[in-house]
Amino acid sequence: MRDQIAHLVQLQDIDNEAVAVKSRLKVCADRIRDLENKLKDLSLRIQAKEEEREEISSRQKDLEQKIEDATRLAKKAEKRLMDIKTTREYRALQRELDDSKGSIKEMEDESVQCMEQIEELDAVISVLKKEHDEINRVYQTEREEAEAEMKEKEGWLKKLTSSREKIADQLEPRLFNRYEAILRSLSNQAVVPVEAMVCKGCNMNIPPQTYNELQRGDELKFCPHCERILYYKDTGDNVE
Numbered sequence: 001m002r003d004q005i006a007h008l009v010q011l012q013d014i015d016n017e018a019v020a021v022k023s024r025l026k027v028c029a030d031r032i033r034d035l036e037n038k039l040k041d042l043s044l045r046i047q048a049k050e051e052e053r054e055e056i057s058s059r060q061k062d063l064e065q066k067i068e069d070a071t072r073l074a075k076k077a078e079k080r081l082m083d084i085k086t087t088r089e090y091r092a093l094q095r096e097l098d099d100s101k102g103s104i105k106e107m108e109d110e111s112v113q114c115m116e117q118i119e120e121l122d123a124v125i126s127v128l129k130k131e132h133d134e135i136n137r138v139y140q141t142e143r144e145e146a147e148a149e150m151k152e153k154e155g156w157l158k159k160l161t162s163s164r165e166k167i168a169d170q171l172e173p174r175l176f177n178r179y180e181a182i183l184r185s186l187s188n189q190a191v192v193p194v195e196a197m198v199c200k201g202c203n204m205n206i207p208p209q210t211y212n213e214l215q216r217g218d219e220l221k222f223c224p225h226c227e228r229i230l231y232y233k234d235t236g237d238n239v240e
């Protein structure tokens with residue numbers, strides 16, 4: 001039984017390490033995903049701003065064309081004004097010309113507004129692109145580091161898995177199954193030491209009788225409170 005208990009303790013050590021390795025792997029993967037999401041988000045924002053800029057820019061070009069056309073027509077009208085003989089006709093054309101100048105002025109104002117908006121958008125896009133570049137730099141470096149670490153950790157995990165199989169082979173199947181069942185139901189802690197009569201799984205005192213039997217190590221003992229498999233750990237200051 002002592003052998004079996006020792007194997008159970010080894011198994012728990014391996015599983016503890018595997019949990020730590022897996023959690024580190026998750027941290028690496030999460031960090032990479034987090035940076036990737038930030039980059040994706042920034043790219044989308046840049047794209048949206050560029051589309052907005054494109055729309056305003058084409059509106060502005062359209063306005064410039066309309067201003068040019070209207071100005072040309074207005075100039076023609078001004079020339080015609082000189083040839084007009086009657087006051088009535090003159091006034092009518094003059095009014096038309098005033099309206100046209102008014103609308104040219106409006107279009108010019110809107111065109112200026114467009115240009116201002118484009119300038120603002122250019123500034124925003126430039127800030128976003130700079131941010132994107134910075135995060136991308138961090139991402140490239142961190143991804144390389146994380147991938148190297150993950151590769152190493154995955155290799156280590158494989159080694160742990162094969163050691164685990166070897167130890168499991170040396171365990172009585174009923175013990176191994178029991179271990180697995182407790183491991184699953186009690187947050188990855190199936191085998192815990194008892195130090196100074198305290199179960200390190202639940203931090204409760206175990207009965208003296210159980211403690212004495214545990215020290216002898218002749219049979220498998222379970223914590224009466226949390227039901228984990230116990231093993232005796234000499235801390236040098238045990239209560240006898």
Ligand SMILES: [Zn+2]
Binds near residue numbers: 199200202204223227
């Ligand atoms: Zn316990």
